Amino acid sequence: MSRAGAITRAEAHFDGGAYIDDLARRVAIRTESQVPESRPHLFTYLQDEIGPRLEEMGYTVEILVNPVAAGGPFLVARRVETPAQATVLTYGHGDVVRGLEREWLDGLSPWTLTARGDRLYGRGVADNKGQHSINLAALALVLAERGHLGFNSTILIETGEEIGSPGLRELCDQNSDRLGADLLLASDGPRLSADRPTLFMGSRGALDFDLKVELREDGHHSGNWGGLLANPGIILANAIASIVSAKGRVNARDLVPQAIPDSVREALADCAVEPSESDPTIDPDWGEPGLTPAEKVFGWNTFEVLAFKTGNPENPVNAIPPRANAHCQIRYTVDTDPDAFMPALRRHLDRHGFETVRVEPSSGSLFRATRLDPDHPWVRWAARSIERTVGRRPALLPNLGGSVPNDCFSEELGLPTVWVPHSYAGCAQHAANEHGLKSILREGLLITTGLFWDLGDGEVPVECPRTTPPQDGGGP
DSSP states (O other): OOHHHHHHHHHHHHHTTHHHHHHHHHHTSOOBTTOGGGHHHHHHIIIIIIHHHHHHTTOEEEEEOOSSTTSOOEEEEEEOSOTTSOEEEEEEEOOBOOOOGGGSOTTOBTTBOEEETTEEESTTTTTTHHHHHHHHHHHHHHHHHHSSOSSEEEEEEESOGGGTOTTHHHHHHHTHHHHOOSEEEEOOSBOSBTTBOEEEOOBOEEEEEEEEEEOOSSOEEHHHHTTTSOOHHHHHHHHHHHHBOTTSOBOOGGGSOSOOOHHHHHHHTTOOOOOOTTSOOOOTTSSSTTOOHHHHHHSSOEEEEEEEEESOTTSOOSEEOSEEEEEEEEEEOTTSOGGGHHHHHHHHHHHTTOTTOEEEEOOSOOOOOBOOOTTOHHHHHHHHHHHHHHSSOOEEESSBSSOOSTHIIIIISOOOEEEOOOBOTTSOTTSTTOEEEHHHHHHHHHHHHHHHHHHHTTOSOTTSOOSSOOOOOSOO
16 A cells, blocks of 8 residues: 555556546546536436446545526535544536537547547546546545545536536535535646646636627618728727737727736746647747736736628728727736726727727626736645656646636635646637647646545645545445
8 A cells, every 4th residue: 555556556547448438438428518408418418427437436426506597507426434534525527518520520529439549538527527537536546446435526527618617606605615625636727848847826817798789770881881880890900909919919098907916926936838749839029028928827917819800891882881890808916906897998989089989897797807926735645646656847837828717715615726638728618629648647646646645645745734524425
């Protein structure tokens, strides 16, 4: 019974095909949360695939109805060994985006796990079935080697992350007793680079909204009325140009932080953004001047135009359009207040003479920005464990550039949050041909097995004592 023994088990579990067999079954379940007809598959995934496996591991399993009608079900599984021990909450999501079957390469299907070289193709391999399958397998491997975990474990699997995690915040608020823990240890998102293990401790937030100009009911002939009627497309284009420059610098300075904290700069100094062959080439002059690529993505706010429409782009006609619309997004860090963005945009547009441009927030759930200090004791503990397993120091990202529902755990439950991603930026996670790299998944299984072993070995930060003992549930 040893750490080395657990790691050896992890190697055999992956190399012998057991992990890939589990993942193949899970990929085959069409858990598209964006497709109403797939809703029954969300229950199937939790009830028939994940739940029974966790019960075999000594967990008590509950399938909970979402408190929000639009959301899918939740699985909460608990194994309490000794209330005085540390409790770790592990999160994942079983839903995926649309399969987009017709867009995949010949011979590939989103619902059939297919290996080609180092790549494993299938919807959910990267986001998120492949990642939470690693965490569940690692827990089972520690149990097999040690006979017990050595800590208390709670697992939460949701089925609505791809539609904004409706109901997750409410679930955490209503179930703080059963979800209370000392640490969230979860996996989602990409590594900083494919060959470097990574920790991130939060995420940038995302705020979507529309900029609209609506001047009249109908279009009017551009020959007869051009030069006499205001053009909504031109007005909106100029309004956006006042907000963000032609090089991507945000000119509306109330939308960006005053500065990047020193601890964040220090952590990002060790995090070079190095695209792989399949990734796009970075535009070095784009974005906030004076920042490194890592600081632009992980330490700063961006203003993006995701869609712009005026007139009829598919079939243009000689008419001045009556309206124009741009769907925009602000990605932001914890150093700014998202509640101040809409008023700040209104002030900016009025100040620059764009009173006719309306600002309308989009409906739906909002992932708010979060960040755990890179020097937090749990972060140092996790980094030491990973280096012990693979012999390389992991990249420490204060927060992910994208967004995950981390605020539900850090804010609603008050947990320190540490994420260990098992994917990479070129995985095509929301597109056709989604895939994971077997090399990353294998290493991720070894890393996670080492993390869970060290948790049970008593190697937890003494600075982070448990405040509320877990209720009994599962375990020996």
